Amino acid sequence: MSLAVDARERDLRSVSVELKEKVARGPTAIQEAAHVHGLAAGFTSGEVTIEGDSGDYLGALNDGATIRVKRNAARYLADNMTRGTVVVEGDAGYGAGAYCYGGTVVVRGNAGDFAAVMNKGATIIIGGNAGDDVATYMLAGDLVIVGNAGKNLGNYLIRGNIYVGGKWESLGHNTLLEEMTPADLTKLHGYFSEYSIDADPTTFKKIVRLSQKPFYK
């Protein structure tokens, strides 16, 4: 029997206590959680499904759990995640995948501004379009945008790869277009296959850093 938590009119602490206890026993679904911010923070294992929309900071500091959102995620999805997987069937708001060190974030719809900011090693896949200032000061990892991106894409990119299937409004400082390699194509095939994303890796463009020290010489 699947486990469930009803978060209606409850605060973070009371929901979290129940959620932690149930997740330890098995996959758990949460209903009516759009108003709860900071849910499933710091989990090291287990499976959580948000039935509907999620609040801000869902999966912050995630360190190994699998978290799914059936509709839209609010802001700061998977903030500072280090391991685990977060999948959103709809859109994600501002700052999706900010400060992540590892793990995988998949947003099947669109992602807002500042997605993947200061990404330090996670794989972040956006199935739709992304907003402005995406991947600002990214330091490692992969960002895949199947659709279009906004302004200042990859601003002050230091390390890591940005793959874009559509167009962008403008590239940020310290970025460079590079030819896709066979390894890049294989990697994207793998991502798309694993997460059932309908996209052709051969149409993607790759953006990398220009200089490792763009600030002070």
Added chain:
Amino acid sequence: MPPVNGTFCVTVMKDRCINARMPGKCATCVEVCPYDVYAIDTDGNVHIQNYNACVGCRICSEFCPEDAIRINPAESEFLVRSPWTFPQVEEIHQKAQTGQYMLRGFGTMGYTPNFDNITIVPSQIASAAPRDKYREECNLEVVIGEDRCENPIHLKYPFIFPAMSFGALSREARMALCIGAAQTGISNNTGEGGLLKDETWLIKGYENERRTLKRWEPGGYLVVQWSTGRWGASADYVRAGDAVEVKIGQGAKPGMGGHLLGAKVTEEVAAVRGIPIGSDALSPCRHYDVQDLEDMKRMVAFLRDVTDYKVPILFKLGPSRPYEDIKACVEAGADAISIDGLVGGTGASPAVVTQGVGIPTVALIPPSVQALKDLGVHRKVKLFVLGGMRNGLDAYKAMAMGADGVGFGAAAEIAMGCRACMACHTGRCPYGITSQDPELRARLIPEEAGNRLANFIKATAEEVKILTMLSGHDDIKDLCEEDLRAMEPNIAAITGLKLIGYERRLPFWENGPGNERKAECGLPALDKQERVKCLR
């Protein structure tokens, strides 16, 4: 006719000077000096013929092949050449040459309003009798988070080691701070450089990971910093601390994030921070995942959730608008707040920011305390003052003005051996404190430096004890503004303390800023009759 300034002393080191050993072989100083400070006689001997003519251009020392000449100001250059002092001139030269602004370590140099113009009022016959420092007890403990947290922090002394990151500091310096904190029962802060594993057991007084032997009693507390760069941040990192500190700003570079230049990003630093070796680690100026106070409250909420509601959440502020900033931190859920003044130090910062941005530490305290009082949380939400704190005098004065404790950052580095040369950003610290060079780091022995830190803290605590007891108290919580006097009108105007001789606060403090602020916050201001009463 050469200009006669008389403002510089010219020294030639004879043991280095070629001409002193072999007359006639070198007379570079004579040739390059445009003011005939030097002369050469018929035997080829060079001598200083008119030091009064020296204008301090230093061209002689620059061209001397043996670096044998020293030009030092006879009077302070600040007095006779300001604003075109030698450092200012050199700075312009450097910008002209490189197109880059200057970076440096440490904090603001030069005069700013400070605690030195405040004196302590001893107890005598008209007040509670002084206490006997040698034979009576004095409570110096400060507790953080006692109202809200399962594991509050009980500081044995009202002191903390504030945030100084691994990267800015060497591994050995970080270890020494933990050992020093363990010996004195105070807290050490990771800063934004992530956590070294050793710190988790050293801070508790254990000398190894297995915790088989407790070397240092009583053990201290580790504060992990949640900074704008999130270097090394993870759930494990957050849970490793006895408290979590949300960094909003710092005194040395308010409005900017942390700076760690590539020269100091070694393999180990890079691994802890998760960045490429040799790349600059420049933290953002703000938390990218916070856009307003509501977001900050939510962030605090999930930090509490991740730590199972057990540990205090602290905030660290730079010197901006202290009244409003403190209010915001309290509203966000802080259990304690550190506020870091203009004079606060750093490992690296643009010089213009370190030198010219922010509010002096002494001026931060009155509005910060007022904010806590207006919210009814003074002495509940603890206030720590940082930024140029040097000794027990500074600590006492800050606490009498309403702080619950102080932090020693630069002073702690100096206790470890620092000489305040302000070159921390180069990574060439000759004492191994702010260097990542293995040869330089080898000069700092963690246990020895930790003992020095503990000595400094204990001696400073004794100073605070002396001052607390001679002013009639046996508990630092009883210190108050009445125990202080401003020694000149400027500091009386800044702090609201009573002025010596006048024995009252300046008139606008009697009925001024507090009321205006209350009106802004929606609290009732004094009406006219009450204002008149205050003035009498």
